[in-house]
Amino acid sequence: MALGDAILACLTERPMTGYELAKTFDSSIGFFWKADHQQIYRELSKLRDRGYIQGREVVQSGKPNKLVYTLTPEGRTALRHWAARPSTPASTKDDLLVRLHALDSIDIEPLRADLMARLEHHRDRHANYERILKKRFPDGTAEGKLDLGNLLLLRLGARHEQMVADFCEEALEALSAMSGKATVVPLEDSKREGKG
Amino acid sequence: MALGDAILACLTERPMTGYELAKTFDSSIGFFWKADHQQIYRELSKLRDRGYIQGREVVQSGKPNKLVYTLTPEGRTALRHWAARPSTPASTKDDLLVRLHALDSIDIEPLRADLMARLEHHRDRHANYERILKKRFPDGTAEGKLDLGNLLLLRLGARHEQMVADFCEEALEALSAMSGKATVVPLEDSKREGKG
DNA sequence: GGCGCATATGCGTCAATGTGCATATGAGGC
DNA sequence: GCCTCATATGCACATTGACGCATATGCGCC
Numbered sequence: 001m002a003l004g005d006a007i008l009a010c011l012t013e014r015p016m017t018g019y020e021l022a023k024t025f026d027s028s029i030g031f032f033w034k035a036d037h038q039q040i041y042r043e044l045s046k047l048r049d050r051g052y053i054q055g056r057e058v059v060q061s062g063k064p065n066k067l068v069y070t071l072t073p074e075g076r077t078a079l080r081h082w083a084a085r086p087s088t089p090a091s092t093k094d095d096l097l098v099r100l101h102a103l104d105s106i107d108i109e110p111l112r113a114d115l116m117a118r119l120e121h122h123r124d125r126h127a128n129y130e131r132i133l134k135k136r137f138p139d140g141t142a143e144g145k146l147d148l149g150n151l152l153l154l155r156l157g158a159r160h161e162q163m164v165a166d167f168c169e170e171a172l173e174a175l176s177a178m179s180g181k182a183t184v185v186p187l188e189d190s191k192r193e194g195k196g
Numbered sequence: 197m198a199l200g201d202a203i204l205a206c207l208t209e210r211p212m213t214g215y216e217l218a219k220t221f222d223s224s225i226g227f228f229w230k231a232d233h234q235q236i237y238r239e240l241s242k243l244r245d246r247g248y249i250q251g252r253e254v255v256q257s258g259k260p261n262k263l264v265y266t267l268t269p270e271g272r273t274a275l276r277h278w279a280a281r282p283s284t285p286a287s288t289k290d291d292l293l294v295r296l297h298a299l300d301s302i303d304i305e306p307l308r309a310d311l312m313a314r315l316e317h318h319r320d321r322h323a324n325y326e327r328i329l330k331k332r333f334p335d336g337t338a339e340g341k342l343d344l345g346n347l348l349l350l351r352l353g354a355r356h357e358q359m360v361a362d363f364c365e366e367a368l369e370a371l372s373a374m375s376g377k378a379t380v381v382p383l384e385d386s387k388r389e390g391k392g
Numbered sequence: 393g394g395c396g397c398a399t400a401t402g403c404g405t406c407a408a409t410g411t412g413c414a415t416a417t418g419a420g421g422c
Numbered sequence: 423g424c425c426t427c428a429t430a431t432g433c434a435c436a437t438t439g440a441c442g443c444a445t446a447t448g449c450g451c452c
Contacts (some may be wrong), residue, residue: 003290004406019430029297032288032362039409041432058377062418062429072314083302086205087291087310089317092228095198095283102205106279109313114283121285148370149299156293156363163359167352168286174344199438215400235439237402260400260446 004043006033008052008071008079013146015070016058018044028150031129044069051079100171108174112175119168126161129154200239202229204248204275211252211266214240224346227321227353240265248274266276286290308371313366318357324353345372 010016021044024030024038035043045054049191052075055067071079074130096118099106133154142148206212206220217240220226220234243249248271251263267275292314295302329336329350338344354374 002289002294006294006297009301011292011426012298012301017430022430029294032290032293034287034289036410038411038432041430043408043430045451046292049231060430064416066430079298080302083298084294084306086313087295089292089314090288090290091226091230092226092356093198093230094286096285096442097202097228097326097349098198098202098205098225099279099283100345101202102208102275102279104341105205105208106276110280116287117282123337142370144373148374148375149296152367152370152383153293153296154365156360156367159359159363160288160356163355164352167348167355170351171348174338178341178344213400213401218400230439232440233400234402234441237400241402256400257448259398259448262400 003033003035004037004047004052005079005082006035007040007047007077008082009044010067011071011075012051012079015068017066017068019071021068022059031125032153047075051075084104106177112172115168115172115175122161122165122168126158128166129158129161133158134159169170199229199235199249200243200257201232201275201278202231203239203243204271204278206251207267207271208275213262213264215262216372217265227325228349230321243271246274247271261384270279304371305373308368311364311371315361315368318361322354322357322361325350325357329354 004023006029007021010021011028016024018037018041021040022035025033025040044053044055048055048069051072053069054072055069058066058068060066074120099111099114103111124170133151136154137147137151140151142151202221203217204227206217206225209384212220214233214237217236218231221231221236222231240249240251244251244265247268250268251265254262254264256262261278288299295307297312322359329347332350335345338347351382
């Protein structure tokens with residue numbers, strides 16, 4: 001139960017509804033853990049069944065009533081126990097890397113386009129991290145423990161995006177250099193046989 | 197079908213049995229894509245059903261007969277089509293990062309132990325990448341397209357491990373600095389000396 | 393003779409995850 | 423009146439993944 005623990009971790013900050021959690025998983029914690037609202041609601045049900053969180057219905061007019069979830073002492077304990085177990089290093093699982101592994105069996109042009117898109121993507125994310133860092137930690141230091149964790153995470157995120165962006169650039173350059181001196185070949189699709 | 201495509205990518209190099217693939221997924225491509233042999237055999241059945249690979253039984257004595265799988269032209273085409281689609285950037289999903297997000301609600305000592313274990317883990321992997329790089333690409337350049345892909349991947353892997361290892365070190369230092377000046381409760385200091 | 397190990401393939405089950413669809417309503421635009 | 427957007431919750435189905443277990447055999451070790 002990894003997503004469940006991520007949700008518990010979020011709820012340590014403040015009580016939230018599923019909807020708010022979904023938005024959180026779209027920004028802050030979502031930078032390193034993706035989950036859509038369906039997953040989150042499903043997991044919330046489980047966590048409630050286990051007594052780790054407690055829902056309080058807030059009646060609203062004009063909108064559907066909402067369920068604000070709060071960590072129970074049991075939930076807090078469960079989170080602590082989970083966090084005390086050794087973590088398992090996750091593997092990357094990035095499509096792009098698999099493609100590079102089979103570089104000589106795939107078409108280069110779409111790969112190039114993909115690399116360019118990814119370059120932009122990772123640059124955007126890097127800029128986003130830097131923006132948040134400057135806003136939340138203008139002097140680069142953290143006060144409390146909670147802040148320290150987030151500062152470290154933001155720095156890691158920024159560096160990671162920077163590194164992947166650099167990688168995309170390098171890969172693009174290497175591809176250009178290679179197609180300059182070797183098997184470019186593309187566009188041989190006008191067959192002499194078919195047209196006439 | 198992501199694992200399936202990773203398998204197809206592996207089979208572009210040479211025909212392999214499920215067993216060999218499992219070993220491959222334990223080393224080279226396994227650096228960025230984990231899969232155990234059960235998953236691989238299941239996926240191989242699917243790929244065979246779809247006509248993307250073809251199994252040839254090799255009778256052996258002393259060992260169970262083996263099934264050597266070869267890419268079919270259809271499989272090659274499928275791989276090219278898959279590789280021509282834009283890739284989806286994967287999210288990190290690392291337990292350790294979730295724990296840091298909830299830093300003020302968890303126990304620090306197990307986290308510290310975890311960070312130290314992870315530091316060693318990522319250093320080992322970094323050393324491993326560097327070793328392979330020196331062995332396969334002593335002068336840091338690649339000849340063909342296949343080599344280029346692998347060179348890029350190895351470099352990315354090395355840098356990634358280096359970065360995460362650095363991160364672990366930093367986090368450990370920050371935790372020490374913090375526990376020096378703030379809340380963190382040592383286990384049981386009946387001796388209350390300190391500086392006075 | 394029994395034990396573990398490497399080789400070699402595979403099934404069954406359950407948890408985790410991904411994708412699509414369903415429901416409910418007020419606000420604002422066409 | 424109809425459509426879309428934002429809010430707010432949730433089910434159903436399929437895929438993927440993790441884990442245990444089963445089968446078969448030769449080899450070296452004790």
